[in-house]
Amino acid sequence: MNFSFSLRQAWTALILFAVIVPAAVVMIWYGQHLFEERLNDGLRAEHSANQLLRNEIESEIKRFETLLLNKGDPLSFLLDRKDDPIATRNIHSLLTNIVRREHAVHEVTILSMQGEVITNIHPRDRSAGEGPPSPETFQSTAQGGLGPSYQSLKVVIPRFGKAAVGSPKRVEGRYSISMTVPLGEPAGAVLIALIDIDKLWQADAVEERNERKENKRDYILNQHKMLLTEIENTRYRPGDGMAHLNLASFDEAGDKDLEVHSYIGATDQLVYGTATSIPSLGWVLVSEVNSTHIIQPIYASLAEIFFIPLLGMFIFAWFALYLAKRTIAPVERASEAMDQVARGDYDLALHPSGINELDRLAVIFNRMAHERKSSEGMLRASEEKFRSLAESSPVGIFQMNSPGNVDYVNDRCTELVGLKEKEILAFGWLLAVYPDDKKRLDRALDEFIAFGERFHQELRWRHKDGTVFWTLVHIVPVQETDASPTFYIGTLTDLTEFKEAEEENIRLEEQYRQAQKDESIGRLAGGVAHDLNNLLVPILGYAEILRHDLDKSDVLQEPAEEIQRAGIMARNLVRKLLAFSRKQTLEYMPVNLNEAASEMEKLLRHTTHDDVELQVIRSPDIKTILADSGQIEQVILNLSVNAQDAMTDGGHLTIETALVDLNKNEAKNFQALEPGEYVMLTVSDTGQGMDEETRSQIYEPFFSTKGEQGTGLGLATVHGIVKQHGGHIVVDSELGHGTTFKVYLPVSAHEPVSDKTVAGTHGGLTGSETIMLVDDDEPVRHLAETFLKRQGYKVLSTNNGKESLAILDNHNEPLHLLLTDVVMPGLNGKELFEKAAERRSNLKVLYMSGYTEDIVIDRGGLDEGTTLIHKPFTIKTLATKVREVLDEQ
Known part of the structure; x- marks a missing residue:
């Protein structure tokens, strides 16, 4: 198998395996050895401190034994004279001094051999200035019996000249031991001192010997691995079992040279621990120190020791790598330059490196790159001219190596068809041709390839957004030799606006023809409607009057109803004529x-x-x-x-x-x-x-x-x-x-009108006012006059505006309403009202007409919104409208 690697990799591997790796191996081995040696030194120191502390605790116990034994003779002498008040005070004084001076002594008591309390001193008796008790007090204390501190203790009577130490017991939440000495020979009483183990632990001699720091802690266990002393800043309290800690190896704790173990200690952290036994008490003294307290100083010293060798090694490696870089960098730059030249970038020149052979190679390479850049620059300028022309063209330009296979499109082409350049190059521009035009395009292309010199077709295309547009496609072959075409050049010209304008012209012509036809029908319908409406007014009106005047049982009631029904059907037919001609009101x-x-x-x-x-x-x-x-x-x-x-x-x-x-x-x-x-x-x-x-x-x-x-x-x-x-x-x-x-x-912004009737009542449809009626159609005028008079109105009737004004000039009585047709010969309805209003300022007007709304506005001159009643109207509609106008304020 052949392996390839660079010069940089070779130099780096040489420096790494020849210098750095051996030096690193030596330093690691030496560092490990030195670490273990320093660790053992630290652990020995901790073990020695533990043993020293054990010895001092034993010495403290023996000191208490000696103290109590020394007090035995004086107390025995005074007890023989306990009835003497002076002897009583002396006993009290001796015991008080013990309690006052020894902080570890919790309580001192003298018991008779029958178990009766002779005297008892509590810590409260340490107060300065207290005098000795009176005989009565002494007697009261003696009769009090054993206090609570002794109720759980078994008192062992030692031999004369010996002290007995009891097992630790919990007293008032703390662990204490009892120390008993006999008084007299034979013993007539015993002296019992209750010693607080925590106070014993804090004795001055021991405290001076070993000031415990926060990273170290000492505690005492009994033979059942139960905690006897306080451990500050932990969750353990005296009486807690400690068997769950990894203390199994402490079962044989003794005075070995070095017995240190690593485990999770009382602070729930990794510690180093050592233990020694106190045989006289059956206790085990455990000393713990945080592992970081031992290891961190070792690491700090190792860092100081190895700093200089490491610094020297890194300086040597840096210098070696620097020399390698000076040699390799010119070769790498030459390789990069060749790669850039291959990609068409000729701007990177090789500079002198200080190595003669490589400098000569750089000069030759720079000359070659310059010549290549000049030749390609001229070619690029020529291509850029063509590209700028193509990209700025308002028509799409494309090139095909064969019909349908596109290898170039300008931006206008992609814009027209809505496809990306890569999509057109991958699938061809035929992808966007409208489906209905593809067969025609295929036939035209076949003819172009077989016979034609030019391709010229109008085609529809489907844009990517779905819109369809027209283009003019023009293709010509390009031949470099007399053989078949080498490639094809084509253009796409957008014909959409032209086609839309053409379609718009056709649509407008069709609309114009339809509008002319509608207008002709409208004029015809409007004229017919006017004449029919004037005829229908008397037909519907007289039929309604006839039905009203006849009894319901009259035989003529049915013919009158049929006349009215036929009139209504004729009115609806007129409305339909006006509806499709869009002339109805x-x-x-x-x-x-x-x-x-x-x-x-x-x-x-x-x-x-x-x-x-x-x-x-x-x-x-x-x-x-x-x-x-x-x-x-x-x-x-x-x-x-x-x-x-x-x-x-x-x-x-x-x-x-x-x-x-x-x-x-x-x-x-x-x-x-x-x-x-x-x-x-x-x-x-x-x-x-x-x-x-x-x-x-x-x-x-x-x-x-x-x-x-x-x-x-x-x-x-x-x-x-x-x-x-x-x-x-x-x-x-x-x-x-x-x-x-x-x-x-x-859609309209107005709210719908309620179905409830808008207009209020006007007190009925009759009246007594005077109305001037003007209409050029005799039947309409006669019907309106007849009906209005039947309703109680006074009617002045004429058929034109000029005659109406003459009557108005000669009429001295009040005139309340002008009811006039809109379109009439001479004066129209609006002109008549304007002249009449000059004569009667309070005159009101109601227009009527059978013409369509557009004719009423154009020929009658009425404004939109003017009060108007359309013919044909019923007599009820006429009566209602007249009453509404007269009642308007």
Whole structure:
């Protein structure tokens, strides 16, 4: 196997294995040896301190034995004379001095051989200035018996001249031992001293011997490994078992040369511990020191010892690496320079390194790089000229190595098709051609490859965002020899604006033709409506009067009713003519489409066939539209009736409302609609549907697919109403798949009008005021005059404005109302009122007209909002309107 490595790696390995590794091995070995030696020294010191402390504790116990034995003879002598008050005071004084001077002595008591307390001294008796007790006090103390401190002790009577030490016992929460000596020979009493082990532990001699620090601690265990002394700053208290600590190796604690163990100590930290036994007491003295207290000083001393060798080793290694770098760096720079030249970067020049051989190589390399840079610079400038021309071109430019395989596109190309350059290069620009044009493109490319010298086609493309646009594609072959083309150059020219303008012209021409047709129909309908309305006024009016005057049982009542019904049907027909020509007069008010749909649902539930299922879906977030509620209901009714008629075998009829927000592109698809919110009414059925030819004629007046049963005005009326409301209607239908109509009506900011009657009462429909009636149509004028007089009014009737003014000039009585036609020969209604108002300033006016609203405004000169009653009107409508105008304040 061949291994490869760099010069830097070789030099580094040589320095590492020849110098650093051997030196490191030696220092590690020596450091480990020195560490162990220093550690043993520290542990020996701790072990020695433990043994010294053990010896001093034993000495302290022996000192107490000697002290008590020395007091034995004096106390024995005084006890023989205890009835003497002086002897009693002396006994008390001796015992008090023991308690006062020895802090470890907790309590001193003299017991008779029968176990009776002769005297007892407590720590409270240490107070300075206390005098000896009186005989009565002494006697009282003696009769008190054993105190609580002795109740758990077993007193051992030693031989004369000996002291006995009892086992440790818990007294008042602390551990104490009893020391007993006999008094007299034979012993007549015993002296018992209760020694607090913690106070013994704090004896001055021991404290001076070893001032314990926070990192070290000493404590005493009994033979059952139960703690006898306090351990400060730990969770252990006297009486706690310590067997759970790793003290098993202390069972044979003795005076060995070195017996130190490592374990988790009383402070729950790693410690070094040593122990020695106190045979006379059956205790074990344990000494612990934190491991960090031993190890950290050792590490500090090792750091001082090895600092100089390590520093020397690092200086040597640095110097060796520096020499290696001086040798290797020029070689590495030369390698990097060659790599950059291979990537086309010639700006890195090699500088002298101080090594002759490498400097000569650098000069040759720099010369070669300079020559290569000059030649490629000229080539790059030539390419940049072409690229700048291509990238700044307003048309897309592409290059193909074969038809369909693109290897270059400019930014304009990617912008047109909406694909990234890498997507076009990977999949070809045919990816974005509109699917319907791909077959035509394939045929044209085949002909171009086989015969043509140029490719010239108009194609549709699908942008990545889904929009479709037109382009002119032009491709020419490029031949470097007489053989087949080497590659192809092509351009894409955006024709979208041109095509849109062309389509817009076609659409505008169609709209213009439709507008002309609608205008012609409108003029015809308006003229016919005026004449019919004037004829219908007397027909409906006299029929209503006739029905009112005849008894309900009269045989003429039915003919009068039929005359009135025929008049109403004729009036509705006129309204339909005006609706599809968009000439009818509308009463706009805020309308909630949900409420209109609900009203029509009530009617349709009773009129739809049993095999037609009706469903009404109301949008909860619908908004108000400004519309004529009656006309909107007419739209719903006409569409629903047509849908029902299309379902000869039954089906589903669905009426749905919704709130839609049309954006600019969506609104553009609908004629004359602006972007914004619209209320959408959808009426759909599952009937037989329509073909394209039928769909193109459904809004034409008198076009019907129902034969003799249809009038051809239903959808024409719907179309006219929707357009007059500023909306739009679209149809979606296919043969055998049903039909869906969608009506878009603009949203209004007004609130819907309540269903409650707005106008108040005016005290009935009769009156006694004077009215001037002016109309050039005799039947209309005669009917109005007859009816108004029947209602109690005084009527001055004329057929033109000039005659009306003459009558007004000669009429000296009050005149309350001018009821006039709008369009008349001579003076029109507005001009007549203006001249009449000059003569009678309080005169009120009510206009009437059979013309459409646009003619009334244009020819009559009336302002929008003027009080106007439309012909044909009923006599009740006339009476109501007259009363309203007269009662206005």
